Amino acid sequence: MLTFTLFLPLVGALFILFFVNTPRTVRAVALLIALVEMVLASVVFWTVSQDGSGSFQLVEKIAWIQSLNIQYFLGVDGLSAPLILLTGLLTPCAVFASWYVEDRVKEHFFWMLTLITAVMGVFMALDLVLFFVFWELELIPMYFLISIWGTGRKEYSAMKFLIFTIAGSAFMLIGILVVFLSSGTFDMTELAGSTLTNLLIPTQLVFVLFFIAFAIKLPVWPVHTWLPDAHTDAPTAGSVILAGVLIKMGGYGLIRINVAMFPEVTREYAWVIVGLALVSVIYGAIVTLRQSDLKRLIAYSSVSHMGLVLLGIASLGAGKSAVTSVGLNGSAMQMFTHGTITGLMFLVVGQIYLRTHTRFIPDLGGLIVKMPFLCAALVVSGLASLGLPGLSGFVSEALVFLGAFHVWPWPVAVCVFGIVLTAGYILWMIQRVIFGPESGKFSEITDARLPEIVPVVLLVASILAVGLYPAVISDVFSSTLSPLISTRFG
Amino acid sequence: MTINDLYLIAPEIALASTGLIVIVLDLVLNNKRFLPVFALLGVLVSVFFTLALCADISASSNGSMIGLFSTLVVDKFAIFFKLLILSIVALVVLGSVDFVNKFEDSQGEFYGLILLSAVGMMLMAATKELISIYISVELATLPIAALAALMKTNRSSEAGLKFLLLAAVSSAFLLYGMVLVYGFTGSTYLDVIAGAVTTGAVPFGSSVMLAGIALIVVGFGFKISMVPFQMWVPDVYEGSPTPVVAFLSVASKAAAFAVILRVFYVGFGGVNVDWASMFAVLAALSMTTGNLVAMMQTNIKRLLGYSTIAQAGYILVGVAAITATTPDGGIVGLGPSGVLFYLAGYAVTNLAAFFAIIVINNHINSELISDFSGIAKRAPLLSAVIAISMISLIGIPPTVGFMGKLYLFNAAVSSGLVWLAVVGVLNSVISAYYYLRVVKTMYLGAGEPENRITYSLPVLVAVVVVVIGILVIGIVPGPLFEFTEVAVRSLFIAS
Numbered sequence: 001m002l003t004f005t006l007f008l009p010l011v012g013a014l015f016i017l018f019f020v021n022t023p024r025t026v027r028a029v030a031l032l033i034a035l036v037e038m039v040l041a042s043v044v045f046w047t048v049s050q051d052g053s054g055s056f057q058l059v060e061k062i063a064w065i066q067s068l069n070i071q072y073f074l075g076v077d078g079l080s081a082p083l084i085l086l087t088g089l090l091t092p093c094a095v096f097a098s099w100y101v102e103d104r105v106k107e108h109f110f111w112m113l114t115l116i117t118a119v120m121g122v123f124m125a126l127d128l129v130l131f132f133v134f135w136e137l138e139l140i141p142m143y144f145l146i147s148i149w150g151t152g153r154k155e156y157s158a159m160k161f162l163i164f165t166i167a168g169s170a171f172m173l174i175g176i177l178v179v180f181l182s183s184g185t186f187d188m189t190e191l192a193g194s195t196l197t198n199l200l201i202p203t204q205l206v207f208v209l210f211f212i213a214f215a216i217k218l219p220v221w222p223v224h225t226w227l228p229d230a231h232t233d234a235p236t237a238g239s240v241i242l243a244g245v246l247i248k249m250g251g252y253g254l255i256r257i258n259v260a261m262f263p264e265v266t267r268e269y270a271w272v273i274v275g276l277a278l279v280s281v282i283y284g285a286i287v288t289l290r291q292s293d294l295k296r297l298i299a300y301s302s303v304s305h306m307g308l309v310l311l312g313i314a315s316l317g318a319g320k321s322a323v324t325s326v327g328l329n330g331s332a333m334q335m336f337t338h339g340t341i342t343g344l345m346f347l348v349v350g351q352i353y354l355r356t357h358t359r360f361i362p363d364l365g366g367l368i369v370k371m372p373f374l375c376a377a378l379v380v381s382g383l384a385s386l387g388l389p390g391l392s393g394f395v396s397e398a399l400v401f402l403g404a405f406h407v408w409p410w411p412v413a414v415c416v417f418g419i420v421l422t423a424g425y426i427l428w429m430i431q432r433v434i435f436g437p438e439s440g441k442f443s444e445i446t447d448a449r450l451p452e453i454v455p456v457v458l459l460v461a462s463i464l465a466v467g468l469y470p471a472v473i474s475d476v477f478s479s480t481l482s483p484l485i486s487t488r489f490g
Numbered sequence: 491m492t493i494n495d496l497y498l499i500a501p502e503i504a505l506a507s508t509g510l511i512v513i514v515l516d517l518v519l520n521n522k523r524f525l526p527v528f529a530l531l532g533v534l535v536s537v538f539f540t541l542a543l544c545a546d547i548s549a550s551s552n553g554s555m556i557g558l559f560s561t562l563v564v565d566k567f568a569i570f571f572k573l574l575i576l577s578i579v580a581l582v583v584l585g586s587v588d589f590v591n592k593f594e595d596s597q598g599e600f601y602g603l604i605l606l607s608a609v610g611m612m613l614m615a616a617t618k619e620l621i622s623i624y625i626s627v628e629l630a631t632l633p634i635a636a637l638a639a640l641m642k643t644n645r646s647s648e649a650g651l652k653f654l655l656l657a658a659v660s661s662a663f664l665l666y667g668m669v670l671v672y673g674f675t676g677s678t679y680l681d682v683i684a685g686a687v688t689t690g691a692v693p694f695g696s697s698v699m700l701a702g703i704a705l706i707v708v709g710f711g712f713k714i715s716m717v718p719f720q721m722w723v724p725d726v727y728e729g730s731p732t733p734v735v736a737f738l739s740v741a742s743k744a745a746a747f748a749v750i751l752r753v754f755y756v757g758f759g760g761v762n763v764d765w766a767s768m769f770a771v772l773a774a775l776s777m778t779t780g781n782l783v784a785m786m787q788t789n790i791k792r793l794l795g796y797s798t799i800a801q802a803g804y805i806l807v808g809v810a811a812i813t814a815t816t817p818d819g820g821i822v823g824l825g826p827s828g829v830l831f832y833l834a835g836y837a838v839t840n841l842a843a844f845f846a847i848i849v850i851n852n853h854i855n856s857e858l859i860s861d862f863s864g865i866a867k868r869a870p871l872l873s874a875v876i877a878i879s880m881i882s883l884i885g886i887p888p889t890v891g892f893m894g895k896l897y898l899f900n901a902a903v904s905s906g907l908v909w910l911a912v913v914g915v916l917n918s919v920i921s922a923y924y925y926l927r928v929v930k931t932m933y934l935g936a937g938e939p940e941n942r943i944t945y946s947l948p949v950l951v952a953v954v955v956v957v958i959g960i961l962v963i964g965i966v967p968g969p970l971f972e973f974t975e976v977a978v979r980s981l982f983i984a985s
Contacts, residue, residue: 064968068900068971129896133887133888137887137888143926147934159930163922166884166886166922167919170915170916170918173896173915174911174915177899178908181903181904
């Protein structure tokens with residue numbers, strides 16, 4: 001089941017590359033695969049959600065490289081299942097987002113589907129080497145997506161993205177090998193249940209090796225600088241996947257590896273993590289305020305929002321009261337909700353750009369007259385992003401603040417101010433782009449077409465659903481995270 | 491010399507006679523198209539004998555056979571390198587058919603000299619006596635000097651002369667080092683040297699062998715293009731015919747590493763000189779220098795020249811990664827098998843890049859990376875091949891380059907060389923920049939799809955085989971890695 005879900009996009013990508021020739025059929029095949037993938041991801045999520053125990057489901061385990069004890073080991077639990085669902089949800093959205101790509105259609109869908117397999121692999125792998133393989137596999141497709149179909153300084157941005165990520169994974173590889181040397185295993189389930197001792201280098205240093213890799217991906221200030229460039233210059237589908245799921249790999253890695261395998265270090269150095277979170281949230285929000293490029297604005301807002309993921313992780317630090325899983329749950333929820341919200345934002349902005357050929361905010365204005373549907377979608381995503389109750393963003397932010405407040409009252413108080421800034425830049429952006437005086441330049445433009453409406457409806461529905469009934473996702477997260485906290489941080 | 495001795499060197503005899511016959515055939519045959527076919531037949535016969543030997547030593551009690559006055563040893567280690575070099579020869583012959591067909595004369599010499607050089611390389615992997623090693627090294631090197639000058643252009647002749655001079659210099663170092671080692675231990679046999687060291691028969695203790703060992707390192711340093719003995723590489727790479735460079739970059743390196751492993755791990759295992767740390771430092775220097783200078787190259791062959799220096803650095807990590815020394819002077823470690831694995835992976839990877847570049851260069855008559863702009867539209871398959879090999883050279887999965895680095899860095903970490911592993915992975919980051927620049931140029935530039943680049947069937951076969959090799963070994967590395975472990979184990983048992 002998992003293997004099939006994992007490799008279906010890759011097989012589809014190869015099929016497209018070798019057997020499908022006209023752009024029309026390429027799109028049709030890609031869409032078919034994406035829809036099947038979405039169904040499969042939902043089934044995976046449903047299985048885990050029905051089980052409710054938080055342990056690993058649908059496990060597949062065969063020896064891969066025996067001499068080094070490396071396994072082909074897949075499984076999903078409450079932490080990875082919602083993220084797999086998120087990836088499945090965004091796959092058809094990304095296909096629809098690329099519906100109007102004219103240049104090298106075949107290659108575009110090839111790389112996009114390959115990328116989905118890599119991301120799915122990261123969320124499913126339970127062997128450190130396998131995890132690393134998928135982690136790196138994602139680089140090349142993304143590099144090509146940005147550098148061929150991007151805009152602006154696309155080649156520079158693609159290279160920057162690649163170098164940053166590969167530098168992070170270089171450190172992670174050393175971390176993996178050091179862990180392997182002392183434990184003799186790459187098995188993540190085994191490592192997450194044991195205390196690592198006798199490491200070649202201090203445990204704190206191993207923690208840092210992993211942390212750097214994930215912090216770059218998340219991204220955390222001060223290693224976030226690749227993200228605005230990559231996001232801004234990526235094609236719409238690239239941005240959707242990048243913001244929707246790729247950066248979630250960082251948060252996932254932090255929880256799956258740093259928190260679960262090094263609980264003591266996480267506790268001990270939570271004050272550093274909270275500091276980084278604070279800077280990311282506030283600095284990200286302030287920088288967002290002064291952006292004039294729509295995509296760059298959303299990109300910087302991601303830095304700010306991902307800071308909240310870090311804040312939730314920091315809630316595991318030494319506090320006066322016992323550690324609870326609320327904050328960590330909030331982190332995980334924040335990853336899911338940010339994925340749908342920002343995915344939607346990039347989708348809509350991409351569609352606006354397709355029509356106006358500019359993302360420069362002062363050039364836009366009064367768009368609601370010509371495209372009410374897209375503008376409404378942008379408003380929904382904006383409101384969700386600033387945490388309006390009833391939409392999904394509120395739930396995760398509330399959980400993060402709730403969990404972290406009693407451990408870090410002052411930093412959390414300052415971070416809450418970041419929400420005010422978010423409201424500021426979102427509403428200001430909406431005012432300038434959607435409302436305001438109509439710019440005469442866009443008299444010819446039309447509203448969304450069917451392939452553009454479908455993904456928007458899909459994502460808006462998911463934002464509303466999670467906002468109104470968050471337990472559907474958060475119960476699954478907590479089924480795994482609560483036992484993790486009680487056994488490792490109890 | 492007995493019949494058994496002849497049997498032990500049957501693979502080499504078959505290859506050498508094929509080489510000579512090809513040169514003669516070139517004189518009498520009008521249709522030169524049969525020359526590569528004949529050369530391949532010779533390789534096939536040699537492979538057959540090698541496999542027969544492999545079956546025999548598997549059946550024998552101690553897993554190795556010794557002959558020719560105990561100078562020659564056929565064990566799994568030697569078999570591994572013989573098969574590797576024979577595969578490289580076969581692929582190079584296939585991949586350079588188009589290139590050689592353009593020669594007006596000396597087509598036979600091209601194939602003949604490649605085969606003769608391969609004979610030297612195969613012997614390098616199978617000798618355990620210093621004088622025989624020296625002779626094998628010369629046999630492997632001299633044909634390449636002639637091959638480098640084969641184009642008879644100014645640049646080609648210059649490359650040949652440079653290679654010849656530096657080969658001579660390095661041989662001098664090597665020989666002087668061997669003489670010093672012989673002087674202190676009284677033997678040129680590696681096992682006797684090891685015995686003299688462990689029993690304390692070396693006057694003043696084994697530390698006095700430092701000078702000899704250092705000179706031997708210098709000698710081999712030239713062969714494997716290790717910093718600071720790498721100066722000749724870019725010039726020779728740029729000037730020589732590209733198929734020769736392809737052969738030189740992988741086969742010569744593999745054979746030289748075979749000798750290094752045998753000489754150091756068997757002969758100098760117990761010596762009280764910390765040569766492992768020396769190799770560790772040289773490894774760090776090689777990869778860093780190679781990668782940093784490669785970033786500034788504009789010529790694809792020079793770029794691959796600096797890349798090969800960096801790659802030599804990665805492989806040296808495996809030589810340096812010694813976990814522990816056993817009481818009887820043997821060495822345990824994952825490093826050597828990592829070296830073998832990486833060499834095989836590097837062979838397919840680099841050959842893939844070179845084969846594609848040979849064809850493209852032939853069509854666009856330029857070696858400048860900027861002239862590769864938009865080539866992906868004219869040669870989609872070849873561009874994909876170059877892209878895959880560049881990704882493998884960086885070490886990104888699912889390619890063999892990643893698995894090779896995983897093994898080498900794992901060996902380094904498990905022998906406590908975390909700093910070296912860190913230097914290694916950071917170098918991979920640097921290298922990503924220039925390797926991907928090639929890919930970027932090919933895929934992003936504007937090109938005219940009408941003007942397709944064509945090539946013959948043998949070249950296509952060679953290219954497809956190496957690319958499948960890169961991906962298949964990258965995804966299923968287990969069998970090859972187990973073979974390398976068996977090979978390395980036989981190195982220690984045989985001594």
